[in-house]
């Protein structure tokens with residue numbers, strides 16, 4: 001399906017093929033486990049008579065298995081190329097699992113294993129307490145550049161059910177299984193990111209999978225099937241309001257996880273390549289000026305204005321960040337998010 005044959009550079013893609021063959025196996029197992037259920041779902045959705053009976057629909061569809069599928073293959077189940085316009089909920093060609101690896105079931109960076117226990121909680125971005133459904137919608141509208149899901153929709157409840165289940169799995173996991181298999185956490189260099197150096201890293205280490213123009217690689221010529229390697233910039237990637245659009249968040253993820261199966265970048269390389277990716281064009285979210293009603297809570301690396309400090313936007317995009325943090329400390333000891 002996905003194997004190294006699609007790529008001339010066998011050595012670089014070896015780790016990838018290993019990851020993908022286990023992914024393919026998981027997919028097959030999960031597919032056989034839920035196939036029966038899926039067929040029922042499909043036939044019910046096509047049946048106008050039953051569509052009004054929303055309670056039985058939820059009971060049949062909003063399972064953890066369906067939630068896991070939505071997270072792993074978001075494009076396929078609720079992407080913009082869906083034949084049914086009502087199911088075109090996400091607005092790019094990413095899957096949730098493009099960032100929440102192995103559907104969030106892997107310990108470590110952007111894992112969803114401990115998420116259930118964290119909500120509801122205060123969100124500086126929204127300016128109030130938010131629950132897990134709100135947080136899923138945060139990623140829907142930003143990382144997925146899509147629409148807000150109805151809080152009581154089957155998709156929302158299915159994904160929530162799956163994430164709650166991950167929390168239960170986590171509580172039963174042995175201590176060694178909870179350990180992430182990752183290099184040391186990204187430590188931010190105290191300088192401005194270097195876009196030219198970042199481009200070098202990109203060409204040497206990332207382009208083989210993510211493409212010369214950050215466009216990724218489609219699973220097949222049928223776009224509705226999604227991508228083997230997800231797009232990093234351009235119209236099919238995350239929008240400028242997404243967490244991954246922040247250079248420190250991206251560097252943290254990239255140092256921990258990329259190149260996939262071979263995460264060995266230095267802090268400097270991770271920092272520069274994150275800046276390079278985020279210097280490229282991507283979808284723009286509207287109403288970003290409404291984020292962080294208390295502006296001092298805005299993270300120092302938030303790439304879009306307004307700011308409660310006098311530093312230029314470019315410094316928020318690429319650093320150095322220590323002068324910005326120092327400024328907030330001097331202002332009544334305020335701490336940005």
Ligand code: HEC
Pocket residue numbers: 071074094095096097098099100110111112114115116118132135136139140143144159163238242243244249
């Ligand atoms: C482009 C990468 C990306 C994609 C795609 C993405 N997310 Fe996220 N998600 C993030 C980042 C980054 C964060 C955390 C940001 C932070 O708070 O530091 C996050 C946080 C979350 C959280 C909160 C986790 C916690 O423990 O607090 C949930 C839940 C979540 N995402 C669900 C989803 C779902 C569901 C989808 C698909 C509909 C999705 N995400 C797609 C990047 C992504």
Ligand code: HEC
Pocket residue numbers: 012013015016094097098099101102201202205206207208209210228229230231232237238244250254258259260265273274277
């Ligand atoms: C061997 C192929 C491969 C290489 C090389 C690679 N990636 Fe990835 N990358 C992936 C895959 C596959 C995913 C999605 C994760 C999944 O499906 O398990 C991903 C996801 C990502 C994501 C989150 C999703 C998105 O589209 O925004 C970012 C950011 C990213 N990679 C950056 C990089 C950077 C930077 C490099 C170079 C340092 C790199 N990758 C090298 C395969 C690769």
